[in-house]
Amino acid sequence: MADDLYRILGVNKNASESEIKSAYRKLARKYHPDLNKDDKNAAEKFKEVSNAYDILGNEEKRKKYDNNEIDAEGKPTGFGAGFGAGGSGTYGFGGGNPFGGGFRGAGGFGGAQGFDFSSIFGDDIFSQFGAGAQGGGKYGARKGQDISYNMRVDFLDAARGAEKKVNIGGKEVNVKIPAGMQNGQTLRLKGMGNSGLNGGENGDVLITVNIAEHPYFKNDKLDILLNLPISIKEAISGAKITVPTINGKVAVKVPPFSSSGEKLRLKGQGIKTKSAQGDQIVTLQIMLPKDKSTELEKLSQNIENYAVRSF
Numbered sequence: 001m002a003d004d005l006y007r008i009l010g011v012n013k014n015a016s017e018s019e020i021k022s023a024y025r026k027l028a029r030k031y032h033p034d035l036n037k038d039d040k041n042a043a044e045k046f047k048e049v050s051n052a053y054d055i056l057g058n059e060e061k062r063k064k065y066d067n068n069e070i071d072a073e074g075k076p077t078g079f080g081a082g083f084g085a086g087g088s089g090t091y092g093f094g095g096g097n098p099f100g101g102g103f104r105g106a107g108g109f110g111g112a113q114g115f116d117f118s119s120i121f122g123d124d125i126f127s128q129f130g131a132g133a134q135g136g137g138k139y140g141a142r143k144g145q146d147i148s149y150n151m152r153v154d155f156l157d158a159a160r161g162a163e164k165k166v167n168i169g170g171k172e173v174n175v176k177i178p179a180g181m182q183n184g185q186t187l188r189l190k191g192m193g194n195s196g197l198n199g200g201e202n203g204d205v206l207i208t209v210n211i212a213e214h215p216y217f218k219n220d221k222l223d224i225l226l227n228l229p230i231s232i233k234e235a236i237s238g239a240k241i242t243v244p245t246i247n248g249k250v251a252v253k254v255p256p257f258s259s260s261g262e263k264l265r266l267k268g269q270g271i272k273t274k275s276a277q278g279d280q281i282v283t284l285q286i287m288l289p290k291d292k293s294t295e296l297e298k299l300s301q302n303i304e305n306y307a308v309r310s311f
Contacts, residue, residue: 005052005065005072013066017057024053144194144203151187151207153177155214159224159246159271168192168205175207180222180273183211217246222271222278228264229287230254232296245269245280252282260286 006013009023027049029035036042055061055074064070071077151166161179165172168189175187186208193203218225224246230239238256242249245266252264262284270278289296 005056008048008052009056017059020053020056024049024057028053140198141200142197143200144196146203147193147205149205149207150210151175152210152212153181154212155217155219156246158182158209158211159217159219166207177209178273180271180278181209181211182221183209185209216244219271219278220281222273222276224270224278224280226280226282227285228252228254228282229285230258232286232288235259235284235286243282246271254284258284258286260284 006015009015009020009027011019011023015023028046031042031046031049033043033046051073055065055070055072061070061074065072068077147168149166149168151164153162153164157164157177158181159179161181162177164175164177166175167173173189173192175189177187181187186206189205189207191202192205196202216226226243226245228241228243230241233239234241234254235258236256238258239254240251241254243252243266247269250266250269252266254264264282264284266280266282268277269280272278
């Protein structure tokens with residue numbers, strides 16, 4: 001096995017321990033013989049990536065490999081090549097074979113000479129493998145693998161609730177988006193993932209919702225936030241202004257002598273769920289005209305200064 005071990009795992013030589021472990025987990029899932037019984041090359045690929053991880057996943061062995069003290073099979077190079085059991089007794093799985101006695105028929109692995117895959121994956125990974133993994137009934141009926149999707153959702157659909165069609169494995173499925181869905185939350189479609197193994201239940205479909213930004217609405221949990229630009233005249237004299245909400249347009253009264261930053265609360269105009277109701281919070285923003293106004297300049301000269309700062 002003369003291939004470069006970093007290339008086998010698809011990482012660079014500066015990869016961190018966690019990056020190497022993550023790469024190995026993905027490849028081990030991909031090539032595990034119990035999931036690729038019709039692919040004759042899968043077992044060999046699995047042995048290859050397992051051997052690579054046995055060396056690169058061990059700090060001491062990785063250092064020796066990087067310093068060219070051992071080769072890709074874990075055997076000493078140079079003067080150390082003649083020592084040990086076949087030159088690999090202290091570096092690999094034993095005898096150069098990472099699975100010891102090899103595979104036991106279609107059932108899974110033989111004794112990997114003490115190598116415990118659950119220490120790398122955790123027992124959950126064997127939910128993807130048949131009852132033969134580690135040779136016994138310990139891993140019998142297993143739930144199928146979950147499938148992950150990302151779905152982009154319009155802001156108003158997430159706020160008010162909606163139904164969207166999603167193509168899952170060539171089949172169109174109606175997905176119900178509950179009102180008040182938050183960005184990054186996950187919807188679970190029970191039993192619509194990969195088939196279970198050995199009579200186990202199917203996996204689920206996990207849909208992560210990415211909510212598109214709205215041109216003027218934002219939300220704080222169930223409250224809808226809106227910045228409302230007003231003119232100087234509206235701020236001084238007060239005004240009745242029609243504003244948008246997620247449920248349609250409503251009229252709001254701006255009190256006389258309002259300041260920028262003051263907030264008006266529109267009760268019940270926020271996001272409504274089965275158990276709660278939000279409001280809409282309108283923040284006033286006094287806007288000066290973009291073009292120079294001589295009338296405003298004259299007016300300002302006739303206004304006496306008044307206290308606006310406390311520092």
